[in-house]
Amino acid sequence: MTTFVYTHEKETEYQRLIKKYPNSDSMMLPALWLVQEQQGWVSPESMIYIANKLKKPPIEVHSVASFYTMFNLKPIGTHHIELCKTISCMLMGSRELKSHIKDTIGIEPGQTSEDGLFHLTEVECMGACGGAPALAINGKYHEKLTCDTLDKLVKECKSCK
Amino acid sequence: MQVKIVSKNFDIPDSHTLEVAQKNNRYSTIDKLFTMNPDDVIEEVAKSGLRGKGGGGAPCGPKWKYMPKDDPRPSYLIVNGDESEPGTFKDRQIFEYDPHLLIEGIICSSYAMGIHDAYIYIRGEYKFWSDRVDAAIEEAYEAGIIGEKVMGHDFSLNITVHRGAGAYICGEKSALIESLEGKRGHPRLKPHQKECEWYFGNPATVNNVETIASVPFIVENGSEAYRAHGTKSSPGTMLFAMSGPVKNPGVYELPFGVKMIDFIETLGGGMQEGKKLKALIPGGSSCPILTAEEVQNAVLDYESMWDIGSTLGTGGMIVIDESANMVEVAKNLIEFYHHESCGQCTPCREGTSWIDKILKNVLEGSGNESDLNTILDVCGTMNGKTICVFAPAVSDIITSIVKKFRHEFILEFNKK
Numbered sequence: 001m002t003t004f005v006y007t008h009e010k011e012t013e014y015q016r017l018i019k020k021y022p023n024s025d026s027m028m029l030p031a032l033w034l035v036q037e038q039q040g041w042v043s044p045e046s047m048i049y050i051a052n053k054l055k056k057p058p059i060e061v062h063s064v065a066s067f068y069t070m071f072n073l074k075p076i077g078t079h080h081i082e083l084c085k086t087i088s089c090m091l092m093g094s095r096e097l098k099s100h101i102k103d104t105i106g107i108e109p110g111q112t113s114e115d116g117l118f119h120l121t122e123v124e125c126m127g128a129c130g131g132a133p134a135l136a137i138n139g140k141y142h143e144k145l146t147c148d149t150l151d152k153l154v155k156e157c158k159s160c161k
Numbered sequence: 162m163q164v165k166i167v168s169k170n171f172d173i174p175d176s177h178t179l180e181v182a183q184k185n186n187r188y189s190t191i192d193k194l195f196t197m198n199p200d201d202v203i204e205e206v207a208k209s210g211l212r213g214k215g216g217g218g219a220p221c222g223p224k225w226k227y228m229p230k231d232d233p234r235p236s237y238l239i240v241n242g243d244e245s246e247p248g249t250f251k252d253r254q255i256f257e258y259d260p261h262l263l264i265e266g267i268i269c270s271s272y273a274m275g276i277h278d279a280y281i282y283i284r285g286e287y288k289f290w291s292d293r294v295d296a297a298i299e300e301a302y303e304a305g306i307i308g309e310k311v312m313g314h315d316f317s318l319n320i321t322v323h324r325g326a327g328a329y330i331c332g333e334k335s336a337l338i339e340s341l342e343g344k345r346g347h348p349r350l351k352p353h354q355k356e357c358e359w360y361f362g363n364p365a366t367v368n369n370v371e372t373i374a375s376v377p378f379i380v381e382n383g384s385e386a387y388r389a390h391g392t393k394s395s396p397g398t399m400l401f402a403m404s405g406p407v408k409n410p411g412v413y414e415l416p417f418g419v420k421m422i423d424f425i426e427t428l429g430g431g432m433q434e435g436k437k438l439k440a441l442i443p444g445g446s447s448c449p450i451l452t453a454e455e456v457q458n459a460v461l462d463y464e465s466m467w468d469i470g471s472t473l474g475t476g477g478m479i480v481i482d483e484s485a486n487m488v489e490v491a492k493n494l495i496e497f498y499h500h501e502s503c504g505q506c507t508p509c510r511e512g513t514s515w516i517d518k519i520l521k522n523v524l525e526g527s528g529n530e531s532d533l534n535t536i537l538d539v540c541g542t543m544n545g546k547t548i549c550v551f552a553p554a555v556s557d558i559i560t561s562i563v564k565k566f567r568h569e570f571i572l573e574f575n576k577k
Contacts, residue, residue: 020321022235022278023361028343029326033285054343067345067503068326070285082286086247087446088404088479090493124329124497125247125446126286129404129477130411139288 004046010034014053024054028064032071041072069123077112077119079157082136085122088129093146097133098122100147105154117158162427164390164398166378167371168414171258177293179300182261188306190381194269195314197380202273206376209384210396214251215241215332215369216445216475218395218463227357228274228364237365238271238279239341239358240373243325243332245284246445247497249477251400252370254412256283256290259374260297264320266373268311269380271318274366278319281370282337285326295322329501333549334358334367336503347505348549371400391417395462399473405480406433417462424461425480436482440566444474446494447554449561450481471561487566488573491559492520498555509552512543516559528574536563 006014017030031053035046042065051058065071072080081101085094098109101120107113109122128134131143135150142153170176170185182188194202207222228236240263244252255263267279283291298320301307307318323341325331331340335349338360358365375397379387388396395417401424402412408430415424421443425431432438438453449471451459459469466473481490499513516539519532540560543552563570 020319022363023342025343025361026323026341029324029340032326033324064343064345068285068328069500070327085493086497087442087490087493088248090489091405091479091481091485123286123327124500125245127244127250127253127284129248129250129479130402132404132410136286139286141289 002045004035004039004043004049006034006049007038010038025056027054028056028061029068032061032065032068036071041075077116079118080138081118081120082123082126083109083120084124084126084128084132084134086125088125089132089134092132094133096147097135097145097150100150104151118154162419162423163414164416165414166387166390166398167255167259167262167374167400168412169259170262171254176258177260177297179261179297179304179306182259187259187261188265188268188312190265190377191268191306191312191314194272194380195316199273199275202269202380205384206273206379209379209387210394211372211375211379211387212395212397212463213369214371214375214399214475216246216447218473221368221372224368225270225274225366227355228366229357232364234363235278236274236276236363237360238267238274238276239334239338239360239365239367240267240279240281240370241332241334241337241367242281242283242287242370243329243337244287244370245329245332245501246447246475246477247494248404248442248479249402249445249475250404251402251412251476253287253290254400255370255374256287256294260294261301262374262377263294263370264297264301264307266376267320268307268318269376270366270368270373272311272316276366277317278321280321280323280341282323282325282331282341284331285324288324291322291324298322328503329497330503330549330551333551336549337367338365345503347503348551350548392462392464394464395473399461399476401461402475402477403429403480404477406436406482407431407480408433415461418465419461421459421461421478422457425456425478429480432480432482436484438480439483439485440481440487440490442479442481442558443471445477446479446497447558448472448474449557450565452565486573487562487569488520488523491562492517492524494558494562495520495555498551502551506547506552508543509547509555512539512552513555515539516555523570523573526576528570530571530574533563533567533570 031050047061048058051061107120112119134143175181211221212218328346330336331346333348336346340346391397404410413428441451495517499517502513504510540556544556
C-alpha cells in the first residue's frame, strides 16, 4: 500500500487552518478538501493519514468522507463535469444536455470517458437556478447553457488537457 | 417595486473589493456601533422585526437573546451559507457582489452578542464564492477591520470560512454545527425549551447570510427605518429569487407584501414567449406548490403565504409552465430528497426512497390510482415524526402536488 503525505504547501495550509478552530475535530472537512485538491480524490491511504493527524479511527474519517457527495472516493477523469439535474435546470433543459453529453463524449452519469479526460456526475441543485441549465467543470460554473455552448466548453477542455 | 437595502451595492463594478466597498459606505456603521451598548443593539434588531431569511422566518432579535449572559465559555457566531434549497441562489449574490457587507454584519452581530469568533459555512460547490469571501476577509484583516482590534476599538473578532462538501441537510442549523465539528451532517434532537445552539458545548448562534447582511442597515438607520418597508408582521425586505421559464430570472430585493404576480410580470418580465404559467413553488422546493390561480392572489409575506396554505421559505420561486409534466416534477423533487435525506430517521430515509420508487413505476407506465393513496399515506408517516423538518417539508411538497395535480397522475396511469 502506497502511503499518502501532504505536500509542503498543503501541510502549511493545514497548520494555518487548524489554529482557527477551538478543537481539531473541526479540521475533518478542511483536511479532506486538502487531500482532494492535492490528488483529485480521497484515497484509503489518505484517510488513514488524516485519521492519524486528527487522532481518530480511520473508519470515522471514511464515515464522514462517504457522507459528503463532493468527496471522490475513486479517481475520476481530468475534467469533472457536474451537471445539475434538479427542478429549475430540468425545466430549462438539463435532460437535453445529458443526452448531448452521451452523444458527443459518450459518457453517462458516473462514467469516465475512455481517454480519461471527462467524468460526468449528475448533481443535485447547485444554486445556479437563475442561470439554468447549469453545470460545473472542475468546480467552475457555466450557466444558461445550450448544446452549442457546451460543445465549445468541451472543445476548450480538450485543447488544454 | 424594488427596495435595495442588502443589494444596494450589487450593481457597482468591483463592489467586492475593500476599496470600492468602503467608498460605498461599507463599514460606516462600525463607529456608531461601538457607541451603542451591546444589549441596545440586540434590542434595536428585535424592534426592527428582522426575521431569519434562511427559510424559517424566525425573528432574529429573540434568537440572539437565547445566548447565555456572562457565560465563561467562548461563544460563536455561525453564518449559514449552505444555500442548497432548490430554487434558492440569493446568498451567492451577497458573497459575489458584497462580501464586505456580510463582514460588517458579522461585526455588528458579534459585538451585540459578545462573540469573538465567527464562522461562515459555505456550501462546497460554491468554491468561487468562498474564495471571494476569503479574499474579502483577508483584505479586512490587513486593513485592521477585523482581528485583534476591530477598527481600533477594544474588541477582537476572527472570521473563518468553512467549506461544506455537498450535503443539503447541512443547511439545517444543528446538522451544520455537526458538520462544522467534523462529523456527518446529522441534525440534532431539539430541546423542549428554546435555547441557543452548541458548538463543542459552547454557546453559538446560527444565522442565515442574508439575515446577518441586513443588520448593518438596522444599526445605522434604526429599527423604524427598517420597519418603513414591508408589512407589520413581515417588516423589511428580502432577496427574492426567480427561476424557470420567465424572461428575466434572477435575484431581486423586494419589500414584503408585494403581489407575486406583479413581481413575475414586471421584474421577471413575464413568461417566456409561448409559455403559460401552470404552477409555482414559492420559496425553495420545500414549500407547498401553488396553482396558476393561487399565484394570481398570492402576496409575498410570511402571513399571507401561510393563509393560502404554503410558506414563503427562502423566497426562491420556481416557475413551472404548461409544458411540464407534474408527475415528472414530483419525481425530480423526490429524487432530490431521496438523495439528500441524511438517513438518520427511518420514516424519512425509507419514505423518500419509497415514494421515489412509486413515481418511477408510475412514469414507466405501471402505476394505478392506489399508488396515490400509498404516497399520501407515506407522506403522513413522514410528517412530524422525525428529528428535523426535512421529512415534513418533503411531505408538504409531495402532498400538495398529488392533491392539486391529481388529474395529471390519472392521465399518466391512463397512458399505458
